[in-house]
Amino acid sequence: MSHKILIVDDSKLARMAVVKALKALRPDWPRVEASSADEALACINEQSPDIVLLDFNMPGKDGLVFAAELSQNNPQIVIAVISANRQVEVIHRTEAVGATFLPKPLTEKALADFLNSAVTRQAAAAR
Amino acid sequence: MTSAPVVLTELELDALTELVNLGVSNAAGSFRELVREEVVLSVPKVEVVTRQQALATLSERDAKRLVAVHQDFEGDIRGRALLIFPEAKSMELVRAIVGTDMSVEDIMELEQEALAETGNILLNSCLATIANHFDRSFRISLPEVIYGEGTEFFGPSSGADEGERVLFMFINFAVRHRDIQGYIVMLLDLPSLTTLKSLLAALIERTAGDTIVAPPDVI
Numbered sequence: 420m421s422h423k424i425l426i427v428d429d430s431k432l433a434r435m436a437v438v439k440a441l442k443a444l445r446p447d448w449p450r451v452e453a454s455s456a457d458e459a460l461a462c463i464n465e466q467s468p469d470i471v472l473l474d475f476n477m478p479g480k481d482g483l484v485f486a487a488e489l490s491q492n493n494p495q496i497v498i499a500v501i502s503a504n505r506q507v508e509v510i511h512r513t514e515a516v517g518a519t520f521l522p523k524p525l526t527e528k529a530l531a532d533f534l535n536s537a538v539t540r541q542a543a544a545a546r
Numbered sequence: 547m548t549s550a551p552v553v554l555t556e557l558e559l560d561a562l563t564e565l566v567n568l569g570v571s572n573a574a575g576s577f578r579e580l581v582r583e584e585v586v587l588s589v590p591k592v593e594v595v596t597r598q599q600a601l602a603t604l605s606e607r608d609a610k611r612l613v614a615v616h617q618d619f620e621g622d623i624r625g626r627a628l629l630i631f632p633e634a635k636s637m638e639l640v641r642a643i644v645g646t647d648m649s650v651e652d653i654m655e656l657e658q659e660a661l662a663e664t665g666n667i668l669l670n671s672c673l674a675t676i677a678n679h680f681d682r683s684f685r686i687s688l689p690e691v692i693y694g695e696g697t698e699f700f701g702p703s704s705g706a707d708e709g710e711r712v713l714f715m716f717i718n719f720a721v722r723h724r725d726i727q728g729y730i731v732m733l734l735d736l737p738s739l740t741t742l743k744s745l746l747a748a749l750i751e752r753t754a755g756d757t758i759v760a761p762p763d764v765i
Contacts, residue, residue: 429589430564431557435754442755476567478589503571503675508584508722523568 422538423449423466427459427482428474428501433523437472437501440527445534456480463493470537473518475502475509483509487516495544497537501525551711552739558746559592562715565679565749566590569672570717570730576671580664581642581721588718597700600714600733604630604696607729614692614699615665619673619684622745623738625713627669628699631728636661639726662689672730680745700733711736 424441428434434452441450451466453459456479459471471489475482482500489498498518502509505522513520519536521529554562567590574585595603604612611633618626631639640653640660648656666689677684692698700712713734720727734742 430560430567432561432564432750432753435750439753439755476571476587476589503568504587505571505575506578506584508578523571 420538421445421448422469422534422541423451425451425453425459425462425466425468425471427453427456427471427477427485429454429477430474433474433501437525437530440525440530443527444531456482456485459485463489463496469496469541470534471496471498472521473498473500475500475504483512483516486513486518490517495541497540499533552736552743554594554739554743554746557750558743561746561750561753562742563590563592565676566592566672566715566717566732568679569675570719572675573668573671573730574719576667577664577719577721580667581639581724581726583642583724584722586720586722591714591716593714594711594736595714596709596711597733598709600700600712600731601696603714603716604699604729604731610634611693612696612699613661614694615661615669615689616692616699617665617669617673617689618687621677621684622680622682622741623684623734625732625734625738626700627673628731628733629665629668629728630699630731631726633693635726635728638724639664639721639728642721642724642726658691661691665689665691668730672732679749681748682745699731713739713742 426434426437438450451462451468453462455477473482473486486498486500489496499521500513500518501521501523503523510520519533521533570587570590574587577585612630613633613636614628614630616626616628636657637653640657643660643664644656670686673684673686715732717730719730
């Protein structure tokens with residue numbers, strides 16, 4: 420079963436890196452991109468993605484604040500926060516809002532593990 | 547100069563900003579280990595400006611005396627990385643690193659050394675991340691601590707030609723729960739820009755693979 424993925428990052432290069440990994444891992448899954456939390460919100464309302472990959476350090480609303488709102492309002496969406504900022508506080512806050520922390524630069528292995536767990540979580544929730 | 551100026555494309559500038567973001571995020575992790583408190587970062591600003599404009603950005607934010615730790619780097623590209631904060635905050639920074647149970651005299655004695663070491667850890671972490679992504683290595687000078695009003699900070703040629711254009715990269719940081727804020731600044735000499743452009747193009751190609759050819763819909 421395919422899952423729709425939303426990639427949110429203000430950097431086009433960073434989105435390209437994620438798209439490249441997704442193409443290798445799950446080429447059939449539909450992808451959409453947004454460059455800010457505001458854009459992402461519009462996209463979530465219109466396209467109902469199953470999985471959201473969120474950058475942390477973005478202009479406007481940062482990825483963690485957005486992840487907290489998202490998990491409150493759309494608990495069915497599985498969220499990962501991607502950042503090179505591996506401070507324990509950032510990782511703890513990510514986990515506290517129910518999201519998964521993925522280190523940047525993103526490796527295919529880390530993304531594959533996250534996607535597998537997202538599929539399992541959503542299958543369990545659907546039962 | 548008769549040659550046309552090298553201009554970075556939007557995507558190259560985006561890649562450079564992301565690279566600075568990666569570098570500074572890694573440096574923040576090292577900084578956090580020193581001060582044992584979360585280090586909060588702003589979104590990086592990257593632009594081509596004159597040295598004078600770069601200085602104005604600093605003095606706009608802090609008219610008072612500043613202290614900077616700087617390290618020069620050279621290799622395929624060359625420039626200067628600086629950790630800058632208001633002089634009044636430097637004691638607070640040292641206290642955050644060495645602990646609060648030391649006397650003012652001891653802290654003052656340690657100040658230079660602690661600042662140099664903090665700069666060394668942060669700036670090296672940042673520069674190493676950038677060099678690794680370019681698949682290059684930089685020679686990095688030893689840290690040097692400078693006190694002043696900013697005009698001294700931007701390198702040997704700053705007095706010579708303030709109208710000279712440089713690539714200016716600027717990030718704010720603050721230590722949560724402590725009254726410490728500052729900036730990480732990188733200046734790149736413009737003659738490096740041609741090389742930088744080709745390094746960025748190679749980085750973009752490696753990162754994106756064939757995604758450049760067939761990008762998905764952007765909302």
